[in-house]
Amino acid sequence: DAKTTQPNSMESNEEEPVHLPCNHSTISGTDYIHWYRQLPSQGPEYVIHGLTSNVNNRMASLAIAEDRKSSTLILHRATLRDAAVYYCILRAPIQGAQKLVFGQGTRLTINP
Amino acid sequence: ETGVTQSPTHLIKTRGQQVTLRCSSQSGHNTVSWYQQALGQGPQFIFQYYREEENGRGNFPPRFSGLQFPNYSSELNVNALELDDSALYLCASSPRLNTGELFFGEGSRLTVL
Numbered sequence: 001d002a003k004t005t006q007p008n009s010m011e012s013n014e015e016e017p018v019h020l021p022c023n024h025s026t027i028s029g030t031d032y033i034h035w036y037r038q039l040p041s042q043g044p045e046y047v048i049h050g051l052t053s054n055v056n057n058r059m060a061s062l063a064i065a066e067d068r069k070s071s072t073l074i075l076h077r078a079t080l081r082d083a084a085v086y087y088c089i090l091r092a093p094i095q096g097a098q099k100l101v102f103g104q105g106t107r108l109t110i111n112p
Numbered sequence: 113e114t115g116v117t118q119s120p121t122h123l124i125k126t127r128g129q130q131v132t133l134r135c136s137s138q139s140g141h142n143t144v145s146w147y148q149q150a151l152g153q154g155p156q157f158i159f160q161y162y163r164e165e166e167n168g169r170g171n172f173p174p175r176f177s178g179l180q181f182p183n184y185s186s187e188l189n190v191n192a193l194e195l196d197d198s199a200l201y202l203c204a205s206s207p208r209l210n211t212g213e214l215f216f217g218e219g220s221r222l223t224v225l
């Protein structure tokens with residue numbers, strides 16, 4: 001399984017943008033980049049995913065480097081509810097396999 | 113639309129006992145995965161079920177087994193419980209295979225004494 005590297009923790013202020021980095025230098029050409037987050041006492045929640053192009057949805061944006069060796073999850077305007085552990089995950093599109101390999105993730109703290 | 117529900121939410125067992133955890137998948141979802149999350153760690157993949165058959169397994173011993181029923185609900189069974197089995201057990205469902213968009217339940221917290 002290809003590995004990702006994320007900072008252990010980050011801190012930001014409410015209503016400011018947050019950029020969560022992820023390095024994945026061993027990514028293969030067909031690996032998808034997924035982001036999940038886990039709020040306290042809850043199961044993980046899907047945030048966004050992409051392959052090569054930048055992606056936007058109602059929750060966040062995903063910026064993927066041109067060489068695909070890194071990506072950044074962008075929360076445009078953080079709220080207190082965005083405080084969570086954020087996981088960057090690579091997933092090979094093997095038919096039938098939905099195995100997600102979670103690392104330690106980044107614990108995001110939002111200050112009021 | 114009802115999300116993924118798991119039961120029980122918390123339970124305590126002693127070493128050597130057996131436990132069954134249950135999961136109702138989200139409506140319309142035919143694939144279920146189970147994950148184990150130890151305290152302070154990310155979730156680890158146990159196995160996946162599709163149309164009542166196991167079709168993917170992580171690095172867990174055979175005493176971890178499962179079932180998927182015709183209505184796509186699922187059970188995780190763990191025999192001969194060990195202290196290290198204490199963890200949050202998460203169930204996730206999805207509407208099809210080969211997707212990375214999973215919908216997780218809130219988990220069952222198992223404590224083994």
